[in-house]
Amino acid sequence: MHHSHQIIYAIKHVAFEDLGSLEDIFYAHGYRVRYFDAGVDSLETALNYEGLTVILGGPIGVNDSASYPFLKHELALLKLRLIHNKPTLGICLGAQLMAKALGADVYAGQHKEIGWGPLEVIGHNNILSPLADIPVLHWHGDTFDLPTRAKLLASSKYYPHQAFQIGQSLALQFHLEIDTYYIEQWLIGHHHELFHHKINIDQVREESEKYGDLLKAAAKQVITQYLQQIHYQSL
Template sequence: MRILVIQHVAIEDLGLLGAAFQQRGFEVDIRLMEDPQVFLSPSVKPYGALVILGGPMGAYEEDRYPYLFQVERLIREAYHAGLPTLGVCLGGQLIARAFGAWVGPSMVKEIGWYRIRLTEEGKSSPLFAGLPDDFFVFQWHGDTFALPKGAVLLASGDSCRNQAFVYGERIFALQFHLEVTEAMVALWSEVYREELLRFGGAAFPERLREETKRRFEEDRDIRRRFLENLCWVIAGGSRGCGLLSGK
């Protein structure tokens, strides 16, 4: 199976998803859009799935990043073709925008580990099969999305309500990051250090490092299960999540 991966910047890569895809034999075609030599595929037809990762730009900044218009067009094409699609953070916001929903600054910025809760629809979604009703996820965003008309909310949070939705049966948008590794969090903390200090003060980077270490130790099974679910969905699984092993 071949997956088109739209990666906006080098430091926000597939992370845990890369290893999971490789383990399952998926072929990934990564388009790193900050490289001026890279161009997007004109169509999703050669692919079996589409993944759009996060990035520091706004989904509404098409004037500065004209390729975002094409990303939105590819998302709509994937929907009409029935291709499984995942958007993470900026990717999720681009999915919302592709289907006519508002995307803009959130009332509350989120950086760090936050608890989210599955909705009733989320509990029955194959993407979250076998996961607790609430769990911690990594966040780093100042924008949020409204739900496109017809979308179904799958997860919500206290600081930022809309955390995950599905559009149709195969287009999944996440506001949070479950693909990050400890090394990615450390790298983002260094590259985006000024933003981190403005958000939480001088002591926040160390607190974030300690909490990240604890979450990776305590939530290992949650990450493993989520990655299993995601690979199953990306491979074309339907709503019949009973096919997925609970072990």
């Protein structure tokens, strides 16, 4: 399978929130991956890229740009990227940044959502249909309004906007990418938040072991289909 763009760029906001299980899927399709560290690296190369750029999660919020000025730059570049319909996959913070760049409001949800839980996949011909009957990993406190012209793909109990698609881009508020072999790094890295919200760490750990492989298999289906969609659109 030959692609015009053999590299996938991924923007990380915190070291352990990487591409996870998606990295192997990209390799299997003949792509290489190059990471950029937000706040350290210039993000221009990644956000001006014609091929697929993935924007990953992190514990900061979209509206924290007073404390984290690089977010303003990231948002400005992302806004141009989406105007030009360059393929972009946003996960968690990445999805919130996409919503914000598309002019939608991002704000605190009524309830912190951390742990494994179901998704309601909306409608037919939905790229997320492999996720219809399995729990996914949620790890966020913010939510967003649905951007204009975006197609809503999924909801959860407390968060009506869990995923959307617009042009060649896909935004996922939940964690599709988690490789549960590394869940301990998440539990260590988010220690403060977990204790503050009295999250049962053992439960997250046990459910990660229980559902990790199911989510990985579904993620493979979703991402393979997404790669086909953007490949056909860019031919």
